[in-house]
Amino acid sequence: MKLPPLSLVSYSASLKLTLFLFLLFGAGSILWHFTEHELKNWLITVPMLLLALNLMTALLTNKIFRFQGWLLLFHIGLLLILLLIGISQVTKLIGNVEVTNGSVYDSSIAQWQQGVLHPNRLDDLQFRLDGFSINYAPAFGLPQRLDTQAKLIWLDESGVLKSGIVGDNIPLEIHGYKFYTTFNKGFAPMFKWIPHNGEPVQGSVHLPSWPANEFNQSSDLQIPGTPYKLWLNLKFVDTIIANDRPSEFRIPNEYTLVVRAGENRQELLPGESMVLDSGRLQFLGLNTWMGFQIHYDWALPWLLAVSLLAVFGLGGHFWHKFAPTPWLDEDNK
Amino acid sequence: MEQEQLSLWLAVVAYVIAGVLAIFGVVLHKKFNRSIQGFMWAGLMLHAVAITLRWIRLEHGPYLTMFEILSSNLFTFMLFFAVIYWRYPPIRGSAAVVIPLLFIMMAWMMFTPHDAGMIPASFDTIWLWVHIGFGKIFMASVLVAVGLGGVIVLRKYLWAEQRFSNLPSNERLDDLAFRFMALGLIFDSLMLIAGALWAHDAWGRYWGWDPLETWAFMTWLVLVITLHLRSTFKLTPERGAYLIFTVFILGFLTFYGIPFISDAPHQGTFG
Numbered sequence: 042m043k044l045p046p047l048s049l050v051s052y053s054a055s056l057k058l059t060l061f062l063f064l065l066f067g068a069g070s071i072l073w074h075f076t077e078h079e080l081k082n083w084l085i086t087v088p089m090l091l092l093a094l095n096l097m098t099a100l101l102t103n104k105i106f107r108f109q110g111w112l113l114l115f116h117i118g119l120l121l122i123l124l125l126i127g128i129s130q131v132t133k134l135i136g137n138v139e140v141t142n143g144s145v146y147d148s149s150i151a152q153w154q155q156g157v158l159h160p161n162r163l164d165d166l167q168f169r170l171d172g173f174s175i176n177y178a179p180a181f182g183l184p185q186r187l188d189t190q191a192k193l194i195w196l197d198e199s200g201v202l203k204s205g206i207v208g209d210n211i212p213l214e215i216h217g218y219k220f221y222t223t224f225n226k227g228f229a230p231m232f233k234w235i236p237h238n239g240e241p242v243q244g245s246v247h248l249p250s251w252p253a254n255e256f257n258q259s260s261d262l263q264i265p266g267t268p269y270k271l272w273l274n275l276k277f278v279d280t281i282i283a284n285d286r287p288s289e290f291r292i293p294n295e296y297t298l299v300v301r302a303g304e305n306r307q308e309l310l311p312g313e314s315m316v317l318d319s320g321r322l323q324f325l326g327l328n329t330w331m332g333f334q335i336h337y338d339w340a341l342p343w344l345l346a347v348s349l350l351a352v353f354g355l356g357g358h359f360w361h362k363f364a365p366t367p368w369l370d371e372d373n374k
Numbered sequence: 375m376e377q378e379q380l381s382l383w384l385a386v387v388a389y390v391i392a393g394v395l396a397i398f399g400v401v402l403h404k405k406f407n408r409s410i411q412g413f414m415w416a417g418l419m420l421h422a423v424a425i426t427l428r429w430i431r432l433e434h435g436p437y438l439t440m441f442e443i444l445s446s447n448l449f450t451f452m453l454f455f456a457v458i459y460w461r462y463p464p465i466r467g468s469a470a471v472v473i474p475l476l477f478i479m480m481a482w483m484m485f486t487p488h489d490a491g492m493i494p495a496s497f498d499t500i501w502l503w504v505h506i507g508f509g510k511i512f513m514a515s516v517l518v519a520v521g522l523g524g525v526i527v528l529r530k531y532l533w534a535e536q537r538f539s540n541l542p543s544n545e546r547l548d549d550l551a552f553r554f555m556a557l558g559l560i561f562d563s564l565m566l567i568a569g570a571l572w573a574h575d576a577w578g579r580y581w582g583w584d585p586l587e588t589w590a591f592m593t594w595l596v597l598v599i600t601l602h603l604r605s606t607f608k609l610t611p612e613r614g615a616y617l618i619f620t621v622f623i624l625g626f627l628t629f630y631g632i633p634f635i636s637d638a639p640h641q642g643t644f645g
Contacts, residue, residue, distance in 0.1 A: 180492035209495040
C-alpha cells in the first residue's frame with residue numbers, strides 16, 4: 042500500500058488546522074440558523090467530517106498520544122462521537138403521527154424522515170390510544186401547559202399485550218421506536234357513511250391542532266368511494282382552555298358541525314345526518330386526537346457512553362497534568 | 375414573603391459590602407480579608423434562607439424564572455468563590471475583580487420581576503438538576519479564572535501593579551486560571567451531555583440546534599479553542615486572560631442573553 046506524501050499527512054494532522062476547523066464549525070453552526078437552503082446541513086456536516094479526518098491523522102501521527110494515555114482516550118472518545126453521529130444520521134428515524142382517541146395507531150398516516158440504512162418497522166408496531174389528558178394552569182394571564190398523560194395498550198416485542206400510561210418524559214417504546222406524547226392535539230368529528238349500495242363505513246376527520254388553530258377548526262372530508270368532498274367546520278362557544286383558572290383539554294359540552302357540500306349547507310348535531318345523492322352521512326359526535334412524535338436512534342446509548350468516556354479521559358488528562366505541581370507553591374505563592 | 379425579601383436584600387447588602395471592602399483593600403493596600411470573608415459567608419447564609427423560603431412557598435427549586443435563575447446562579451458563584459477565597463489565601467486579591475462582576479447579576483436580579491412561574495412538565499426530571507448543576511460549576515470555574523485574568527490585565531497599569539503586588543506572579547496566576555478553565559471544560563462538557571439526555575427525554579431529540587443549544591455549543595467550542603491555543607502556542611498571560619474573558623462573556627450571554635431574548639429559560643421548553 043502506498044502511503045500519501047508525509048507533508049500531506051502532517052498537514053492533515055496539524056493543530057493549526059484543528060483550530061481553523063473549530064472556527065469553521067462554529068461559523069457553520071451559526072450560519073445554519075440563517076439559511077433555509079435544503080443543503081444547509083452540510084454547513085455542519087463538512088466541518089465535522091474534516092475534524093474527524095484531522096483527528097484521525099493526528100491520532101496516527103502525533104507522538105504526544107503515545108505518551109499521554111488519558112489524552113489519547115479523550116481524543117478517541119471525540120472521534121467515536123463524530124463517528125456515531127454519522128452512523129446515527131444514516132440509521133435514525135424521526136416522525137410524527139396523529140392517533141384518534143380509542144383507535145389504533147395507523148402507520149399509513151405517519152410522516153417521517155429516515156436515514157438511508159434505517160430498517161423501517163413502523164408497520165409492525167401496534168398500539169391503541171385509550172384516552173389522554175392535558176392539563177393547563179394560568180401563568181402571567183395565559184394558560185400554560187402542565188402535564189400530558191396518554192393511556193395506551195400495545196403489543197410488545199414478544200407479542201404480549203401490555204397497557205400503561207405514558208407522557209412528557211416517558212415515551213412508549215416498542216422495537217426501539219419511541220413514541221412521545223406532544224402538545225399537538227385536537228378535535229375529531231366522527232362519521233358514518235351509509236351508501237345506498239354497499240356497506241356502511243365509519244371514520245373520523247382530524248381538525249387542525251387546538252388551541253394553535255382555535256379560529257380555524259375546519260377541514261375537508263372526502264367520502265370514500267364517491268366524488269364528494271365536503272367542507273367541515275366545528276362551532277362551539279365553550280371556553281376549553283381558560284386564561285384565569287386551571288383547565289383540561291376536553292370536548293365542548295355543546296357544539297355543532299357545519300357541513301357544506303356545494304350549495305348544500307347544514308349544521309349537524311350529534312346523531313343528525315346529511316342526505317347526499319348516493320347515501321347518507323351521519324355525524325356521530327366529537328372525539329379527540331393526539332399527535333405523537335416518533336423517534337428511533339440505536340446509536341444514542343453508545344453516544345452517551347463514549348461522551349462520558351471522553352470526559353473521563355479529559356478529567357484524567359488534566360488530573361495528571363496538574364497533579365505534579367501544587368495549586369499553590371510551598372510558600373503559598 | 376416579607377422574610378424572604380428581607381433575607382435577599384440583606385444578602386445583597388452583605389455581598390456589596392464584601393465587594394466594596396475588596397476594592398478598598400486593593401486601592402488602599404490594606405487587608406480586610408476576615409471582614410470580606412465574614413460578609414461573603416453571612417450573605418451566603420441569608421441568601422440560602424431566601425432561596426429556601428421561596429422554595430417552600432412555591433414548591434419548586436430556583437430554576438424556573440429569570441429571577442430564580444439569577445438568584446441561584448449568584449448564590450452558586452458566590453459560594454464557589456467563597457470556598458476558593460478561604461482555601462487559597464494568595465489569590466484573595468482577585469475578589470476585587472470577581473465580586474464587582476457579580477454586582478451586575480445582583481442589580482439585574484433585584485430589578486427582575488420576582489413573580490412565580492409555572493413548571494412545565496418537561497422539568498420533571500432528574501436530568502434538569504444534573505444539567506443546571508454542572509452548568510453552574512462550569513460558570514463559577516470560569517468566573518474565578520476571570521478574576522485571576524483580571525488581575526493579570528490590571529497589572530499592566532502602574533497603579534494596579536503595586537496594588538496587586540501581594541498576589542503571585544502573572545505566570546502563576548495564568549497557570550491557576552487555566553486550571554480553572556480546564557475544570558470549566560469538564561463541567562461544560564458534562565452539562566452538554568446531561569442537557570442532551572434531558573432534551574431527549576423531554577422532546578424526543580438529544581440535540582436540535584435551537585438558539586440556546588447552538589450558543590452553548592459555541593461557548594464549549596471557544597473554551598476548547600482557548601485551551602488548544604494555550605497548548606499549541608505559548609500565549610502570554612495577558613493574551614490568555616483576554617481569551618478567558620471571551621469565554622466568560624460568551625458563556626454569560628448564553629446563560630442570560632438567549633433565554634432573555636426567547637422569554638424562556640430554555641428556548642424550546644414551552645410548547
